[in-house]
Amino acid sequence: MKKIFIILSISLVALSQVLFTSCSSTPSVPSNYQTENRLPQITPDYTDITVPCNIAPMNFSVKEGTDKVVVRFTSPAGEFVYGEENNVIIDEAEWKSMLEASKGKDIKVEIFAEVEGQWKMFKAFNFHVAEEPIDEYISYRLIQPSYVAYEELILAERNLTTFEEKQFYNNMAVQTEENGQCVNCHSYQNYKTDRMQFHMRQSLGGTMIVDNGKIKKVNLKTDATISAGVYPAWHPTLNLIAYSTNKTGQSFHTKDKAKIEVQDTESDLILYDVEKNSVITIANDSNELEVFPTWAPDGKTLYFCSAHFEYKNDSIAKETEMIQRYKECKYSLYKMTFNEKTHEFGPREMVYDAASEGYSVTLPRVSPDGRYIYFAQGEFGCFHVWHPDADILAFDTKANEVIDLKAVNSNRAESYPTISSNGRWLMFVSRRDDGNYTRPYISYIDKQGKPRKAFELPQKDPNFYTFFLKSFNRPEFMVEPVKQSLNEFASAAKKDAEQATYGK
Amino acid sequence: MKLKLSYIYALIFIIVCYILLPVMNSDYLFTLQERSLWVNGHTFMTETVGRDGWIGYIGCYLTQYFYYPWLGSTIIIALWLVICYILNKVMELPDAFTFVPYLTIWFLPVYLLSLGYWVYFIKTPGYPFIPTIYALILSLVCLIINILFRNIKNDYFRIFRLIFVVSLLSIIKPYDFNKYHEFGITLKNDNYRHELKMYKAVDENRWNDVLAEAPKQENKDHKHPTNLMVMFKNLALLNTDQLLEKAFDYDNCGTAPQTSDDLKVKLFVQAGPMLYYHYGLVNYAYRWSIENSVKYNFSVNSLKMLVRCAIYNQEFDVAMKYISILKSTTFYKDWAKKQEAMIRDSRLFMESEDYQRISVLQTKGNELDDDLSNISKYILDHFSNYNSSTYPFEDLSIVSSLLLQREDEFMIHFYNYIQNHSEDPTPKIMQEAAYFIGPTEMSPVDVSLFPFDMNIKDAFANFNEEYRVRSAQGEADSNIAKSLLPMYGNTYWWYYFFHSELKFY
Structure with a gap:
């Protein structure tokens, strides 16, 4: 016994010496x-x-x-x-x-x-x-950079002032071997989490809505709409969410570095009234592919993207024709006025005719002062995260011109721009590290609207991004953490979805 | 000196285990580690522990030692011996009964060898060692309990202890066991074992070793190979410049793998990236490596393929990412460093065997397409549809159209071939197919003036007559196929008549 005590004491002294040495020594310059x-x-x-x-x-x-x-x-x-x-x-x-x-x-x-x-x-x-702080939280989806297959999909929030990351949804909590569940498109009302939503597809599918702290699961697919809600945008003040509805397909390049094309063959816009649990159509022109709604901060204008695309060959499926003509599909930026009392939209107006200039714009986001609209732009298509030429640009509504944000872009894909609640921090994802894995980048936007060199979201382990085999998807700023737990969302996911109705 | 029985039991156990593991199943054990991953680093540890717990992490760590099947086997057998030693201590068995613990843990070697085709589909990182780690922990629990109650010394307690130990260990028995019962496949299924060997040989560009595993057409047992074996065999023939001459000397009647449970083997998981890469469809190889990694975890196997594809596509940054990960493994550092050297010095890459072979398989232009998860069909379609008079496309197109029994496509390839090789003798298999298809309405080409070899004309007449007579007598096609195999097994007619449908899976 005495022997053991002596050995233990010596070991503890030695260990403390090692720890003391490694913790206390300051390297000399x-x-x-x-x-x-x-x-x-x-x-x-x-x-x-x-x-x-x-x-x-x-x-x-x-x-x-x-x-x-x-x-x-x-x-x-x-x-x-x-x-x-x-x-x-x-x-x-x-x-x-x-x-x-x-x-x-x-x-x-x-x-x-x-x-x-x-x-x-x-x-x-x-x-x-910078003197201006950044919103304390962001959230993102963690997903392996796969093309069709998926397994674990995580919605996580990260405290930007620390390295703390917390999962608030993980499909592994509900999916089974036979019945997988895809999770996507988390979104918040005005940077706050009292009202938020995300989608689940396939097994236990539905849209998860948090409304003033209460979780409900709804099915937004109706007989009158193409699909359930896809790309969401909460109205900044009202309990309304604008969505696109899409029919989406994928095909694969045999040689091109982009490797995959994701195309919408049909695409419309709908408005979901959370309280009434009903949807109405905003835009469904059969020759237009309307997508990516986003609200102006005052809630009186809805911006969106739309591509004019007429199918010409009735003898083949739309998907086949889209694959054959995929480079012709170019989206421009539009807007509609919105009457907050009647919930009626005005006619569509062109904001930036990207298609005429040979480009395609996606995923617009409006700065809190309403002046700048940030978006991802590439040569064609709607899924720029796979297009190496895609960059983040801004449209200055005051000067009525496009601003090339060279300082934030690279020669690889940039996509999913989003702007902080104070308008000073632009966040987006980029494949610049290696061409394959999307990473969150943040850039300071000065008072003149000019961006500074973007930096990668810091991690405790500086080699984290080398060894981490998931992509960061759809980063969103939040001023507060998500209040519901993973278990609460998982329980709600297991319930049946409430069917939304169509019409007022 | 009298030798203790416990030593003899231990020796028998060790010998049986070594025979079962590295002697009989070294390819299987090697595959286990290649479809697993352990990386020395904080991020990998945090992720693995967070998802699979420490036992999963330790399981991954130990599984890597099957890189040397004897080393990995020694480690796992040593752990089994430790468990048995502890159980012996706990049970306090008389010397003659010290075999009991070995019987108690019989399921551990069975677990290890029960994966069969599940080896490609398993989603539990570190699985090969996990049951053993659980058994070790539980036996230690037994030991602690034994120490705590060591003062109780009566027979009832001893029996109770024995029952307790056995029942405690049986807790882990159902662990995933219901899912994987392919013990017989691992040990006895010839195709399965050929596939493991062929895969490793293809990975290392040992083409003659691939061919050594492929059954010749005249094999006595007439057990058909799997579709994967056919694809690998043809790849090896292509890379040894004998595809057109010898493709039908081997059995091309690819079947779906046989499993002993409800597992549906999918080629894209089993070897999709490897096939695509070596057949020159590098983007699709990359895609399926990622898709499989998403479903079944990143592994050494998938990372190696991702590195190769990324280097071929000159996507060096992402190649370096995967190389960095492989450099942080225990056994693939050197492989990763060799790949890194090719990035640093492009001449090394241009001179590499991979580049030399794959670059000549590049078709012109990019296409937007989808393989619909049907890898072997897509590869055969890809080449069968492609018209080119250059080698190796010419050979690939001809053999692919023959395998798919696309009469019209073959006849166009045949026509182009004889135009380009007017001075050369036309290969036997082409003459057989053209002589048979040419006069039919399926042929877009008139072959009436083509000088077919007399022995081919005679052989077809004989084959046709024998088939007609036997068929008229009501003999089943399967019996006719067996009867005609020795004489006509390596003819195109035999393949066409008796193997009307390729099994894609």
């Missing part, structure tokens, strides 16, 4: 070094970016072919040194103090790396800290 006149290779690329004053630590990994790295952060709050390995994990408390003291100013980052026995100092870069 090398005094002798060569100066490299270039920026260091770091992932994610956080060089010279503008960050919110409440963001989680911007951890990164130095990719200079060595583990011996020292990083010095200099801010009005003082100097902080990290390193001795290539993963730079910033202490959360120290980071907060740096951000707090640096609002409207810069945090200088100097990186030293020992390569082949010689220390090098790379060109310093800055984190510019």
Whole structure:
């Protein structure tokens, strides 16, 4: 017994020594070094970016072919040194103090790396800290970048001020081996979560609606509509949701890098009245593919995209003709006025005739001041997340012109733009890391509407994105967390859906 | 010195296990680890533990050792011995009865070998070791209970303890066992075992080894190969420049795999990406690697294919992502580094066997299409529909149209072939098919002036006559097929008459 006690004591002392050494030592900045006149290779690329004053630590990994790295952060709050390995994990408390003291100013980052026995100092870069905070929460769908198959689909929220992530829906809680369930299109009213919705398809299908904290599951497919609701947009104040209804198909490129085309062969717009549980048609022109509704912040205008497409060959299926002519399908940006009292819409008006210019616009979102409409634009089609040429652009309703947001785009697909509640942070997904996995990126939009270099959503593990094999889909800003739990949603999912009625 | 019986029992157990595992089933064990994944890193650990728990994570870790089937087997057999040792301690059995624990854990080796075709469809990461880990934990629980109640020493308690241990272990017996009972397939199904060997050989470009596993047409038992075996065999013939000459020397009557439960084997899961990649449809190989990974988890197997496709398509960033993951495994670091070297030095890639073979299989232009999850049919359609006078398309088109029994497409390929090879002798199989199809209304080509070899004309006349006579006597086609196999098994007529429908699955 005595022996065991002695061995245990020695082990504890040794362990505490190891822990103490690893936790307390601050690496020293090398005094002798060569100066490299270039920026260091770091992932994610956080060089010279503008960050919110409440963001989680911007951890990164130095990719200079060595583990011996020292990083010095200099801010009005003082100097902080990290390193001795290539993963730079910033202490959360120290980071907060740096951000707090640096609002409207810069945090200088100097990186030293020992390569082949010689220390090098790379060109310093800055984190510019914006005075405007970012919405505290975002939510997204986590999905493997598959084409048709799916298995685990997660709706998760992330606290942007920390690394905390919480699942609020996971289809594995309800689906069985034989009966899979697809989950998509989470959406909120005005950045708040008292009113939110998402869809479930196939097994236990229906639209999950949260209305002032109460969950209900509805079936929006009626005899008069193409499908259940697809792309949603909550009215900013009223208990109404505009949806597209779509008939969607996929086909696959034998050689093209895009690999897949997703096309709508039919597409209309409907309005769902949550209280009455009824839908009406907004637009259903048979020669138009209307999709992606989004409300202006005042709730008096509905923006949407529409492609003029006339089927010409009756002898083949619509799907076949669409596959043959898929590059002809180009969406432009339109709007309709909305009478909040009568729930009636005005005639459609062209906002941006993208099709005439050889482009196709999708997924519009309006800035909180109503001036800018952000959207994803590519050469053709409605599913730009698979189109490498797709970029995020904005339409300035005041100047009546399109703004090319070069600072946020890459030579790979960008899609799903969304703007924070204060209008200063543009979030979107991009495949720029590797061409295959969509990652959330955030860009600061200054008061003149100009974007700054976008940065990848920070993660605790700087190598997270390399090893994470899921895509981030449809990122949405929220000012508060989702209040319902995964179990509550799962229980509601197992219930039968209430059938919506058609007409007033 | 008297040898203790417990040692003899242990020795017998070890010998039986080694025979069952690495000696008889090394390809199966290797496949188990290739369809699994363990990555040294925080993100993988967090995800796996979050989804499958620590037991799943440890299961993944241990499964990777089947990369060397003897090493993985040694680890799992050692764990089984530890369990038996603990149970012996707990049961306090007399020496003569120390075989009882081995009987108690009989289901663990059975579990390990019960996957059969489920090896491609299993969704439980680390499955091969999970029952063993559970058994180990439960036996440790028994040991702790035994220590706690060690002062009670009467016979009733001993019997109670024995019953308790056996019933405790039986808790894990139903674990997924009802789902996987393909023990017989793993051990005895020839096609299954050929497929495992062929897959590995194709993966390593060992084409002659692929052919060694393919049954020749004149095989005595006349058990048909699976469709996958036919596709692999033809691929190996293509890559050894003998497709047109020898395709019908082998049995082309591909069947669906036989399973002993309700599992419906799908080719796209089993080997879809591998077939697409080697037949030059790289985008589709990539797509199915992803689709399968989504359904059945990312594995070493799928990551390797994703790397190959991404490098071929020059999508180097995503290739590096998968390479980084494979570099963080225990046994695939070197493979990943070789692929990385090809990204760094494009000459290495251009000189690689993969590039040399696959680049010549590229058809002109991009198409928007859908295989409707029917891989082998899509590949055969793809080549059968394609008209080209260049090698290897010419051979592939001819053989594909023959396999699909597309008379019109074959006759057009035949016509083009004899135009392009007017100086060369026309291969036997083409003459057989053209002599038979040419005069019919299905043929868009007039072959009346083509100088068919006399022995082909005679052979067809004899075949036709024998078939006519036997058929008139009321003999079933299956019997006629068996009778005519030795003489005509490698003719196109035999294939056409007796194998009217390819089994796609």
